Amino acid sequence: xxxxxxxxxxxxxxxxxxxxxxxxxxxxxxMAEKNxxxxxxxxxxxxxxxxxxxxxxxxxxLEGRSSLETPVRDIMATRVVCVRLDQTLEExxxxxxxxxxRHLPVVDENRLVGLVSIGDLVKSTIADQEFTIEQLIHYIxx
Numbered sequence: 038x039x040x041x042x043x044x045x046x047x048x049x050x051x052x053x054x055x056x057x058x059x060x061x062x063x064x065x066x067x068m069a070e071k072n073x074x075x076x077x078x079x080x081x082x083x084x085x086x087x088x089x090x091x092x093x094x095x096x097x098x099l100e101g102r103s104s105l106e107t108p109v110r111d112i113m114a115t116r117v118v119c120v121r122l123d124q125t126l127e128e129x130x131x132x133x134x135x136x137x138x139r140h141l142p143v144v145d146e147n148r149l150v151g152l153v154s155i156g157d158l159v160k161s162t163i164a165d166q167e168f169t170i171e172q173l174i175h176y177i178x179x
Contacts, residue, residue, distance in 0.1 A: 039161060041129065041143055042122040045151040052142070052152045054079045055088060057110035061097055064088055064109050075140040077149060078113050084142055084149060086113035091139075119144045120153065130158050 055064045055076040064076055068090065078086035088109055096112035097104055119142045120129055129141055133155055143151035 038125040038127050039165070040122065041120055041124050041126065041151070041153055044126060044153065044157060044161060045122070045143065048157060050151045052077055052149055054149075055109055056080065057085060057108065057113065059109050060105055061088075061093060061102075061107045061109055061112060062104035065090075065093055065104060074154065075152070076109075077117075077142050077152065078109055079149070082149070084117050084119070084144070086110070086115045087117050087140060087142065088113045089140060117142060121145065122150065126153075126158050126161055129153055130155075130162075133158070 053067060053071050053073055053076050055067065055078055057078050057080060068074065068076060075087055075089040077084055078088055086109075092112045092114065093104075096102070097107055102112075118132060118136055118138060120132065122143060122145050132141065133139065139155045141153045142149055143153060
């Protein structure tokens, strides 16, 4: 099974972040510009939270808050589940399923080095299955 390290080597290690004092509006605008669904919240390169579109929908829209006036720190999740580079994608999928989350920051020696999304895991799983099917078809046809 593929590891987080192998996935990041293929997909890239770039992670978009935001500071907890920034406005939710600025954070959502960044997500829209980058076509992403979450931002890691950092203070001095330390993970202090994560902000997702779900947080925005539930804690700004549904609570009638202003995106321009609400700081990220007021709606971000502060219990951030992270994974290591040596963990398998299967382990990541199990964590996401159990915790009901869609994004996992990746840390190496307490340093943020990437982010894995449920979309990344699904794409990888599909690619693995397609490869297996192709190999079986080739085997059967010989």
